[in-house]
Amino acid sequence: MIDEETQEIFRQETEALIESLQECLLQLNSTPEDMDLVTQVFRDLHTLKGTGAMFGFARLAEFIHDFEAAFEQVRSGNAVVTPDLIAVSLKAYDLIVALLEGEDPAAEKDAELKAALSAATSGDAAPAAAEAEVVEEAAAEAKGEIEGWKLRYKLPPEFMEIGGNPVAILEELLEIGGPDTKVEAIVDGLPALAELKPNELHTAWELLLPADADEEEIRDVFMFHEDSMELELTAIRAAAPAAVEVAEAEVTVEEAPAAETAKAEAPKADTKKPAAKKSGSANVQMRVSAERLDDIMDRVGELVIAEARLSDLAQKLNDPNLTEVVEDIRRLALGLRDTTMAIRLTPLSSITGRFQRLAHDLAGKTGKDFDFVIEGEETELDKTVIEKLSDPLVHILRNAVDHGLEDNDTRVAAGKPARGTVRLKASYSGADVLISVQDDGKGLDPDFILGRAIDRGLVSADANLSRGEIFQLLMAPGFSTAEQVTDLSGRGVGTDVVKSTVEALRGSVEIESELGAGSSFTLRLPLTLAIIDGLLLQVGEDRYTVPLAAVEGIVEEPEAIRDGSDPTTTVELREKLISIMRLREIFETGGERAEFPKVVLVRTGDQQIGLAVDRIIGSYQTVIKQLSPMHSRLNVFSGATILGDGDVALIVDVAQLVKAQGLDQDGKEQAA
Amino acid sequence: MTLELVSASEDDLKDMVAFEMGGELLVVPTRILREVLEPPKLTRVPLAGPYSAGLINVRGVVLPVADLRPIFEMEQKPFDIDTRVLVLELALEEGTMTLGVIAEKVHAVLALDPETIQKVPSVGTRWPQGAIKGIGRWKDRFVNLIDVEKIAEEYLGAMPTDDSLT
Numbered sequence: 001m002i003d004e005e006t007q008e009i010f011r012q013e014t015e016a017l018i019e020s021l022q023e024c025l026l027q028l029n030s031t032p033e034d035m036d037l038v039t040q041v042f043r044d045l046h047t048l049k050g051t052g053a054m055f056g057f058a059r060l061a062e063f064i065h066d067f068e069a070a071f072e073q074v075r076s077g078n079a080v081v082t083p084d085l086i087a088v089s090l091k092a093y094d095l096i097v098a099l100l101e102g103e104d105p106a107a108e109k110d111a112e113l114k115a116a117l118s119a120a121t122s123g124d125a126a127p128a129a130a131e132a133e134v135v136e137e138a139a140a141e142a143k144g145e146i147e148g149w150k151l152r153y154k155l156p157p158e159f160m161e162i163g164g165n166p167v168a169i170l171e172e173l174l175e176i177g178g179p180d181t182k183v184e185a186i187v188d189g190l191p192a193l194a195e196l197k198p199n200e201l202h203t204a205w206e207l208l209l210p211a212d213a214d215e216e217e218i219r220d221v222f223m224f225h226e227d228s229m230e231l232e233l234t235a236i237r238a239a240a241p242a243a244v245e246v247a248e249a250e251v252t253v254e255e256a257p258a259a260e261t262a263k264a265e266a267p268k269a270d271t272k273k274p275a276a277k278k279s280g281s282a283n284v285q286m287r288v289s290a291e292r293l294d295d296i297m298d299r300v301g302e303l304v305i306a307e308a309r310l311s312d313l314a315q316k317l318n319d320p321n322l323t324e325v326v327e328d329i330r331r332l333a334l335g336l337r338d339t340t341m342a343i344r345l346t347p348l349s350s351i352t353g354r355f356q357r358l359a360h361d362l363a364g365k366t367g368k369d370f371d372f373v374i375e376g377e378e379t380e381l382d383k384t385v386i387e388k389l390s391d392p393l394v395h396i397l398r399n400a401v402d403h404g405l406e407d408n409d410t411r412v413a414a415g416k417p418a419r420g421t422v423r424l425k426a427s428y429s430g431a432d433v434l435i436s437v438q439d440d441g442k443g444l445d446p447d448f449i450l451g452r453a454i455d456r457g458l459v460s461a462d463a464n465l466s467r468g469e470i471f472q473l474l475m476a477p478g479f480s481t482a483e484q485v486t487d488l489s490g491r492g493v494g495t496d497v498v499k500s501t502v503e504a505l506r507g508s509v510e511i512e513s514e515l516g517a518g519s520s521f522t523l524r525l526p527l528t529l530a531i532i533d534g535l536l537l538q539v540g541e542d543r544y545t546v547p548l549a550a551v552e553g554i555v556e557e558p559e560a561i562r563d564g565s566d567p568t569t570t571v572e573l574r575e576k577l578i579s580i581m582r583l584r585e586i587f588e589t590g591g592e593r594a595e596f597p598k599v600v601l602v603r604t605g606d607q608q609i610g611l612a613v614d615r616i617i618g619s620y621q622t623v624i625k626q627l628s629p630m631h632s633r634l635n636v637f638s639g640a641t642i643l644g645d646g647d648v649a650l651i652v653d654v655a656q657l658v659k660a661q662g663l664d665q666d667g668k669e670q671a672a
Numbered sequence: 673m674t675l676e677l678v679s680a681s682e683d684d685l686k687d688m689v690a691f692e693m694g695g696e697l698l699v700v701p702t703r704i705l706r707e708v709l710e711p712p713k714l715t716r717v718p719l720a721g722p723y724s725a726g727l728i729n730v731r732g733v734v735l736p737v738a739d740l741r742p743i744f745e746m747e748q749k750p751f752d753i754d755t756r757v758l759v760l761e762l763a764l765e766e767g768t769m770t771l772g773v774i775a776e777k778v779h780a781v782l783a784l785d786p787e788t789i790q791k792v793p794s795v796g797t798r799w800p801q802g803a804i805k806g807i808g809r810w811k812d813r814f815v816n817l818i819d820v821e822k823i824a825e826e827y828l829g830a831m832p833t834d835d836s837l838t
Contacts, residue, residue, distance in 0.1 A: 301732075302732040305732065306732075542715070542716060542718075586718070586719075587718035587719070588718055589718070625733070625734040627727075627734075627736070628735075628736045628769060628770075628771070629766070629769070629829060630720075630724060630736045630738065630769075630771070630824075630828045630829055631717050631720055631724065631727070631736055633829045634717070634719055634720055636718075636719060637717070640715070640727055640734045642729050642732065642734065646713075646729055647713055647715060647729065648715040648726075648727040648728065648729050648734050649715065650715065650717065650727075
């Protein structure tokens with residue numbers, strides 16, 4: 001049986017394939033004639049089948065075999081892509097996902113879907129396929145020259161040790177070749193008995209396969225080992241190979257649009273070139289566990305800290321030779337930091353496949369017609385952030401379709417196009433990334449939301465809230481405006497989870513809406529969680545860091561508030577009334593007061609707050625260290641960092657501090 | 673009681689590190705002791721309450737340090753030449769927590785005779801309920817087997833509370 005570890009490795013291996021498969025299927029829905037997509041689906045399925053079989057997922061492999069067969073029909077031009085085929089394929093895809101996750105769906109389902117797949121691809125081929133048939137014929141003609149295939153291969157000695165099964169390989173080849181295949185084991189490579197290790201493989205094999213065996217299929221058997229093995233596949237031909245090449249060239253000229261198909265079918269002279277690789281890009285990819293990346297990030301963080309200490313020291317010693325070396329090290333350390341952070345960045349497109357699928361399903365369930373547009377999928381974010389964003393985005397998307405978009409008739413009655421639009425858009429904004437979900441539906445009614453919030457006791461009846469604040473109430477725990485609980489949008493739990501998930505990632509959610517015109521939910525997230533630019537502040541005897549991104553200005557502390565000792569106060573600055581938090585009082589710090597204290601103006605949400613401090617030390621590369629539960633429960637500090645001199649400084653979470661001081665509501669009312 | 677206690681931690685009893693606070697002798701198993709540090713510079717954490725002594729930098733890792741003396745209602749004597757920080761690795765329900773604990777003086781590694789270990793009297797001691805697993809004897813002194821895991825969970829907020837699901 002398959003143990004959990006194997007299953008996990010397998011799951012990781014197949015994750016990208018699954019994602020690509022779904023995306024291709026959905027794209028095929030809108031461009032059914034795109035043969036490249038069909039080929040891609042076919043390849044993904046084939047690789048999945050191979051991997052599945054290798055890891056011992058017999059049922060999965062068997063099912064995919066039939067799924068693949070259906071697409072083989074399309075690829076060879078005997079069937080065309082129809083909405084039916086896509087619908088069945090998506091169901092089949094779901095079954096594959098279920099099997100991969102280790103679920104055990106009823107066995108009839110396999111058979112049912114297999115039947116549906118073959119039904120969707122049987123029937124007469126549409127005219128579009130006729131063209132392809134010509135190619136097929138031409139290719140077959142070229143193939144007619146071949147009398148068989150001679151395959152000679154030697155797997156790497158450690159093949160069995162890494163979990164490979166030579167017998168399974170042979171069985172697979174025999175399946176391709178059929179009963180006429182001849183197999184011979186070549187044991188020349190066997191070492192003397194005394195040196196022979198039982199877990200090493202030294203046998204090579206030579207096979208003669210009949211002419212109707214597909215070259216690509218043969219090569220695909222070795223897809224996962226081609227880098228480390230010896231493989232020789234030659235066509236046994238009756239006529240001179242030159243004639244074949246001419247035939248191939250003619251096909252290419254005649255059927256320009258289908259040239260790729262023709263090439264794929266025609267025998268290749270260069271047998272060394274692995275077939276599977278031509279589909280992939282030239283970039284070499286490597287799979288690394290996230291844990292190792294975290295380790296590297298930690299080390300780089302420490303390096304950056306050590307470098308800062310070295311810089312401090314060099315400055316004190318003032319030796320030009322030392323300074324030069326320190327500058328080099330600084331450059332290298334910062335370069336290393338940037339590269340390491342870049343490694344962790346993943347484009348949003350790695351998860352958009354599931355949103356497309358969701359939109360497709362939602363359209364089916366709600367009966368609402370809409371276009372789902374994704375913009376800026378190439379926007380990159382820290383991998384951990386991306387993973388955690390998936391659920392909140394699914395939730396927001398569902399809400400947009402279920403509650404945001406009106407049904408088709410209502411839209412037409414309101415003078416809008418019957419077809420709605422839901423837009424998922426990602427973009428950079430300074431050190432942040434913005435991800436928004438916009439719909440052109442009915443929009444949010446602030447009066448209704450406020451009324452509901454008052455009913456639920458979330459705000460007092462006489463509360464004086466701005467538009468933005470009213471929309472924020474949507475994300476208060478226990479708030480739901482859905483008149484009817486639907487299958488899609490849950491029961492009003494969830495939007496508060498969106499908010500807490502995003503805030504845990506040091507981000508925020510902004511909601512905008514125009515009644516009748518639509519709404520947009522925007523998630524604002526930091527690019528990375530590991531290192532930020534911080535502003536180091538002196539408060540009495542202590543030092544604190546605030547994220548530089550939030551800092552909007554630094555001013556001399558106004559005389560008017562210099563003598564007070566309340567934790568918070570307000571002062572007029574640049575003709576605006578601003579709440580000031582006296583960090584010295586809030587943090588109960590001792591030590592001398594500075595002669596010229598400063599106020600740091602920081603932005604939190606849509607308000608500006610002043611932090612009264614003694615001295616500004618400067619901006620620092622701040623490597624964020626998580627606090628233990630003993631201190632993180634305070635919420636006021638989002639982490640700690642190690643300074644150049646080895647001391648620890650706390651990172652102030654301004655938004656939480658504002659909340660803790662009760663300035664998040666009152667402060668604004670005064671300022672407004 | 674004695675038997676139950678001993679069976680749970682008989683191996684631990686052979687290898688305990690003893691330290692002093694407020695005139696009492698306390699022991700924790702050396703199994704959970706990572707290292708003993710001379711007090712490094714502590715960064716105070718405002719608003720964290722009396723049990724938090726602050727944060728320290730141990731070779732690039734930021735560790736919290738707890739001062740258990742207020743829990744035991746002991747006087748918080750200033751640091752002197754004998755003061756140390758014990759770095760302990762606690763296996764809590766939520767996972768491992770590495771924690772520094774202030775010790776006024778670290779004595780020795782000792783083996784306790786399981787026979788001498790007794791239940792904590794319910795009245796007449798300074799120890800809050802559950803903070804001490806038992807009291808044993810070593811030479812002519814009482815030694816208190818403190819339950820650091822329990823203290824961490826109950827007093828130091830090591831268990832996440834409702835409002836800090838981070």
